[in-house]
Each structure stands twice: as structure tokens, then as C-alpha cells.
Amino acid sequence: MIREIKVARYIDGRIPIEQYEKLIDEHTQLVSVDLVGWLTGYVEDLRTISIIAHEKGAIVLSDIFHAAGVFPIDLRGLGIDIAVCGSYKWLLAPSGAAFLCIKKELLDTVLTNCWTGWLGVGDSVIERRVRGETRLFERPLPLLDSQPASSASRYEWGSWAGPTVVGLAESLRFFQKINMESSWRRIQSLTSTLINELVEKNFKIFSPIEKDRMSGIVSLSTRNSYDVAEKLLRSRVVVSARPGILRISVDFYNNEEDIEKITCKLAEMKEAII
Template sequence: MPTVHLDSGTAHPVPLGARDAVERYLHSRATGERWPSGEVERRVKERFARLVGASPRELAFVQSTTAGEQLAIDALDLPGRGGRIVTDTLHFFGSFWIYEQLARRGMEIVWLRPQDGRIDPAAYERAIDGDTRLVSLSLVSTYNGFEHDLARICDAAHAHGARVYADIIHAAGTVPLDLHATGVDFAACASYKWLMGDFGLGFLYVREGLLDQLRRPRFGYYQLARFRSHVYPFDPPGDGVADMAARDDAEGLFAMGTRSHAVMAQLDWTLAALLELGVERIAQARMPLLARLHEALPAKGYRVVTPPDSRTPLLTCSLEGARERLAPALERAGVTITLSRNRFRVCPSFFNTIDDVERLIDALPRLPQEDIR
């Protein structure tokens, strides 16, 4: 019996076309044939820019979402400048570590907490003040799929001179997105989830009008637009070891060194496929699947903590001991979802069908009365 994969929010399966693209890249590495790295990188950046409503000049390649978030923090000279950071507990739980450590280094950290699975944008408007340096959030929550009103939050932050960072790992490729229209200052994502890439390569977006106001957080030779040395045989003479100048785009501020060409080959295929499929069509196609889950799971006693009007591809239920209680039944049924200690998450992608959802519903045991609250 084939496995039903409803866990693309953890790591999306690699499409066969993307696998073939990687194999072609590896063949070039094995045979010494030229692989057009510059051309592929240009296409990947252009396609991702189209996908999220950005300019290629505003994009830098990074290792991961967290790497992008940290670079944004460093570029704002935090915690050195002091002040307040406003965030919320629907943000990526890995970022809890970042902001608790910044609190230990003198930053005031304000944690907003959800009500009914949501963060009211008015809570951000009340929390942001003249001392706020950064507002940090996940546009789509990895916990329950809640989607922020990013434009409204950016308006509130900018009115006080604060900058906004958005983790878009569960938004890019899943919901229509126009970063320019939101006004967000920074955004980052890895590629191994909904972009159908792999671990080790992602994107950092920096609003172009902000570039010349930022502190350079790191120094890497991929930042350079010009390099001419004066130290090797036959070099022209010069006053120093080399003449160097940085690029005037996001790469010129944030790029470091080499990046994964294998993942770049994947993204060259997957981003083209996403643009052809259309994110809005993908989002519309999953709505009947989400509606069925919202209907069936409470009927079997499960507490859904995802807002019922959510359009994102993550639906979460809270359940004490979820992994231990559900894993055997799901394994027997050949269904894969995200199982955590006290919750489970269903993440349908464009290849899933209503039959996949029904198989999951049938596999989930009805909860005893004492578990229904």
C-alpha cells in the first residue's frame, strides 16, 4: 500500500523533474563538463523574485531561514543599539532561542500570545512604540498555519521607525505573496519545504530602499563586484593588496561564500513548476481538503487550533501525548503527518487528494469522552 504523505510542511517530497535536474548536475561534476552556475543562479533568483513579489536585486542566497533572520538582526546592529523587539509565540519556535538570548544581552523582548489561534494585529499596534527597533514574526505560523496581516503590522512598525522581519518559509509557494506590497523590510526562507528544494539553501530578502542604511554584518568574497590583486606575479602595482568594491545589491551586503549548486539545480526546476502551476490555484485547490479536516476532526474529538478560515497548508490539533497515541495507527494505515509530543499537524500539498484526507480521517482513532474538551 503506497504511503499517503500529508507532511510537506516538514520536508516536501522532491519532484521527479527536480531529481533529474540534480542528477544532471552531478553528472557534470563527475565528468568535468561545464555546469552553467551563473546562468542557473540568475534564473533561480529571478523566479523566486516573481514568486514573492520582489526584485532580484533584493535577494541574497543564505543557508537557512534562521541564517537570514540572524543576518537581519546583525545588520540592524542589535543588540548593540538596545531598545525593544516585538514578536509573538506563533513565530518559529527555533527563534525563541534568538530572542531570549537577545533579552539576556539587554534588549526588551515583548512576546504576544495568541487567542483562538490568532494574533490580533491590534496587539502589535499597541506593543510597538518609539523604542521598538524590530518586529519579528512568521507570516504563516509553523505551529498552526495562522497568517498575519503583514501590511498592517508593517504600517504600524514604520510609523514608529521600527523595521519588520518576516519568516516566509510557510508562505512562499503556498499563498499569493507580494513583499513589495506589504512593505516588509526583511524576509527569509529555506527551500526544503514548499519550494521543493533541499536543506542548505534559501533566500534573504531586503527591501532595496533599506540597503544603504544597514550595517554590514559579515564579510564574504561573494559580496564583491570588483577584485584586482597587487601581490601576485604580473599583477599591476597598487597601494594595497588589492582593489576591491562591493556589489550594490543584497548580495553585496549579505553574501558569504560558496552555496549548494545541487540545490540550485533543484530550484531551477521547482520554481519554474510553481510559477506554471500558480500559487493562487494551488491555494484554491486545497481549500476543500482543509474544509473536510475542519469538519471531520472535531467530530472525532480532536481540538483544531488552526483558525477555520485559514487558507494556508497547515492544520494543527492539540492532543496530549499525540506522538505515542497516534503513531501506531497511522503507521498501520500508511499515512504520514507531523507528529509532535502534544500536537499533530496535517500539511497537504498540491499532489494530495480528498481520498488522502479521508484515509487520514479513517486512520485517526475516535478520542474517548474524557479527552473531548
């Protein structure tokens, strides 16, 4: 039973480690934290947060939505217990699918001992397919006397959105083929260039400027974010508007010309932004 939810607050676009130390105690069961902040692009120190949480007996769950596809991720090295991620955004796959990674030793604990649908039972279609079986429905599914699957497939719901799953599979194959370290260095270089150009033009950066906390997201503090985003779109520059924030995403397929174009367009609209 959930007795209390504590929320860490942003301070200048980031959450200081001291807040986690203050909020996590011996009563904490679960610590949920994004690896990369969706609004600022701040890369959390998940390794330190995991140590703090585990010392108090808590499980760490991380949403890696804005990290997967951006830079290499070592889930074991980060020390987290559960990772979740959607299919679109930086993985460049269709919307509508997601994946979950959970430590096997947690499958039968109080917080995670459950299953959700007909694909989550033991000897399900998923498990049969993994074993290489082709006659998936040759024997009845054990639905009347079911037990949860012994793997993370126990969290599968009902039938998949086929086209989305196919798209996600192709996306993952693509990212397995490319050099993620090289892709990440390119994103870092372009992001640094963008930040330097905007700082030089006296824009207020809401994202981190420290290299070890930087991702592919650069956010500006703005007065009229939605108006600015709509004007940029008319110039074929796509950004995301949030209340008081203009969020720019830089990926490996962008180039120096893209950075120059958006900085010039923003400079033209500077009076409406600052």
C-alpha cells in the same frame, strides 16, 4: 545594539493585532513575524502589522517559509521590508539553501549595512555571472580592498551547496509554470474539508478556521502526539508531532482520498488523542 527583545504570545493559536500595537513603540528597530505560523498555520495580517511598525519607524522582516509554494505572495503589497525563506518544505526543494529579498533602499542602513563572505563583495563571481560573464576568475577578485555588493548578494556567504541550489532553481521554475491561484484554491478546499471532518468528530482544532486566516496547516491539540504520529506513519500517513500538537500539512498533490484516510485513522485513535 540590541537592548531588548519583546515576544508576542499566542492566544488560542494566534497573535491578536492588539499585541503588536502594544509591543511596537518608537524604540522598536525590527519587527520579525512569520507570514504563516509554523505551529498553527495562522496567516498573519502582515499589511496591518507593517503599517503599525512603519508608523513607529521600525523595519519589518518576515519568514515566508510556510507560505511560499502554498499561495500567491505580494511582498510589496504586504508592505514588508525583508523576506526570508528556506528551500525545502512547501517549495519541495532539497534542504540546505535559502533566499532573501530586501528593499534596495535598506542596503546601506545601520541594520543591514554589512556583508558576510567572499561572494558578498562588489564585482563578485555572482555579479559577474549576472552580467553574463563566463571567465569568472579572469581578473582577481577584489578581496583586499573590498566593498559590499550593491545588491542583496552582499549577504551571500561562501561556496554554495551545488545540488541544493540546482534543486531549488528547478522548484522555482515549476512554481512559475503552475497556476498558483488554482493550486491555492485546491489546498483551501482540502484543508476546509479536513477541518470540517475533524470538527464533526469532536477533535479540538488548534488552527484557525476562518478562511482568510487559513493556510495548508491543520493542527490538533493532542495528549500523545508522538505516539499518534508513529502509529499514523505505520499506516503510511505522515504528520508532524510537536508537544501537545499534531500538525497535518495539506498540499496541492493531496486528494480527497488522503483526507478521508487520515480522518478515519484519527477517528480510530480518538481515545489516545483527546
